[in-house]
Amino acid sequence: MADDDTARQGETVRMWTALGGGAELTERITEERAPTVLDRAALPAATVARATVAVCALAAAELAAARGGGPVPRVRVADRAVADAFRSDRLIRLEDRGAVTFAPLSGFWRAADGWVRTHANYPHHRARLLGALGLPEGAGPGELAAALAGRGAAATEEAVYAAGGLAVAVRDRAAWARHPQGVAAARQPLAERRPLAPGAPPLPPSGRAPGYAAAGLRVLDLTRVLAGPVATRTLALLGADVLRLDAPWLPESQEALDDTGLGKRSARLDLATADGRAVFGRLLETADVVVTGYRPGALEALPGMAPGELAARRPGLVVAQLSAWGWSGPWAGRRGFDSLVQAASGVAVAEAGPGAADGTPGALPAQALDHGTGYLLAAAVLRALTRRHRTGEGSLLRLSLARTAHGLLRADAPERAPARDGGGEPLLREAVTAARGTLRYVPSPVEFEGGPRDWSRTPGLWGTDAPRWEGTAG
Template sequence: MTDDDLVRELWAALDGPPDAPERITRDRAPTALDRAALPAAAPARATVAVCSLAAAELAAARSGGPVPRVRVRDRAVDGAFRSDRLVRLDGRAPVTFAPLSGFWRAADGWVRTHANYPHHRARLLDALGLPQDAGPSELAAALAGRDAAATEEAVYAAGGLAVAVRDRDTWARHPQGMAAAAQPLAGRRPLAPGGAPLPPPGREPGYAAAGLRVLDLTRVLAGPVATRTLALLGAEVLRLDAPWLPESQDALDDTGMGKRSARLDLATADGRAAFGRLLERADVVVTGYRPGALEALEGLAPEELAAGRPGLVVAQLSAWGRTGPWAGRRGFDSLVQAASGVALTERAAGPADTPPGALPAQALDHGTGYLLAAAVLRALTRRHRTGEGSLLRLSLARTAHTLLHTDVPVQAPPPVPFVEPVLREAVTGRGRLRYAPSPVEFTGGPRDWSRTPGLWGADAPCWEGTPH
């Protein structure tokens, strides 16, 4: 398989016209993604390519012009896939993983934990019978005598996040691994027909999503990457978070480009009423909560969302997929890497007790984010042409399956150091922000966001220009 073959495979999964990939130009360079044991660089380039194609296609559909050419620059892809690690505010590096998040030796293998958020940390310690002030040494001692799979189940039962580290063959035989492999890469079914054609962009034709409104109910990291991309293309993106769920400002400084951020309690009648008013003018709703969580709240199932909004696009993102025994579980990129065999494939050469490894970036998150944005953009093109809405479903586990079964040859490490990405800086009200530019590029398209991130939850839960 070549890079071109992979792009065509992903584009076909999005039901894109087969001749579109011919419009891609590539600027190649050795990057940090080439250091992976798996061919991580090729899917990264391919997901950005199909996202750029989908954006170019929508821009052409709305403006009535020809589909622009797309350019994929390896340095831009590399920077974007590591953007959560490269972002700086006044030179300060972000905190990416908490002390209790990582790989730990178990009695029969390894366990990967995720405890970045305070509530996840508390649940992890409760599940293991540890005091809330326990540190890494206490956690290591508690896990060392426990079975990895039993720990996985106990922590999940307590509402925490931990998985047993598996190799790729074990995952392929696991019920959830089989369920993920059987799912489409970007599932779609019709929803809410009768939508009107989208109006012309109203400014430069390259702003494919100009004038469209997106409700962003996602958190770290794939969903915010997707909605950050829609914001780049001119959409008004309003991120909504539950007031009681904390969020990292570092994460928002990376993925909040172009967006506003508000807090809204959807568990209350007032909160759902406010959401209903927002929905009346929304074109896209993107959710990243575990399957069933939002549907359990009155009026928030996809069909209910679309009932009064013909042509609505609802995009649902999950960690493990919509089917299988883990469908309702929480998850993050690091956990999916560990469970699916990616982490053991990336283990560095060394003694038998060498810890599992990781990709040079949270590539499942970022890759799924660009696929999700591409699926939304293609659904908007469909809505423009036919009036049909869409329900879209993607998962990190299905993206991992694609990575594990991509046979694009891994390039040998370059004889010279990899080429660093080009970063940008902007002066904000909170300091000087360094960030990675978007890799989504096509002729006439935007090259930067219209605004830098503000403070988490500081905006009113209303569309711009409307009263709160």
């Protein structure tokens, strides 16, 4: 057990110091260990997942202490709560209807020289995938399998990307370590921070119970599935007014919003137009945090939307940026999702398991890159807010799924054999939504003394809120 203790605690300390925290503060963390579904992974997914939640909860406790005075509260991290939270997108229920996590054309497919992983959950991604392969709009899994079987994996990867679709060749970790994007991801810090314009006054007292570390703060959420919304969902738990803004023409899954929209409001705003940016500018005047999930360079291409320009208009602003592949390298500007990063980075090969005699790649028991990066992103934002409170300085933060995958592949594995049971039934809470029925959802695993244990509101319908701060006329 001592070896297991060292591996788990070491990962938490590494993450906390990577976020700029002092290692001594991790002594405030208490662990409750138990076998969970994450222990089924070949890689130390349970260890890494638990560490991401631990540093997030510790960062929340630190900010609560900074705003309220007194010592940093003790943090409690329960393995079963973490495992449930990492599968929240699969466990969400509305009137006992579960979510559909992957579409029929999303998955692993044999190629002429290996395997390919596709992502076609959204209609526009599906259309681009089929178009790149010369398949008709109504093509199904059989036709897709036949088309991919006659093509090389890397050639498919490039052709689908050129068409604006999503597919990657499945690589083992050695091949990814040699790939230029794998090299770039490995060189990046777990959570990069750069200073932005100073000049902000200390944060006011929260005005609520001391544990609501983000109470009174305003967050503009420009993210989509899944890591960014997990981060902003956590900020909403802690009392922030989180306003999610989506482009009007991009479809979104209401099921996904039911999971990650807890505590938030959802509006549509076209930042490609001058009118849309004017509305955004008015929101920015009193914002504290902007979280983006745009591909590197996409938001900066719009007038006035680069991080430095935003910070110049709002000194002390925290701008948190999330990407799939990282901030340098040949794939930096590419779209990506957790499943694709698992496939490209070697995670899927590592998770194939002894039963995959035909070489079929595997997957983690949860979208752990998404969820883990989400909690790390929230932790980085909370630490940046503590810095702003103490110094008035803003921050630019950058995290990526590929860098989280790199950490998972290099994390210390416990010496003991992983438990293979499921860890019991998930604990779900119930709430009645407005006119849509009963929602059953996973509680947040972020827990510390005096901290909140539930969100203040259930999710509404996507894009139906006005693009304004709560309690204001515009």
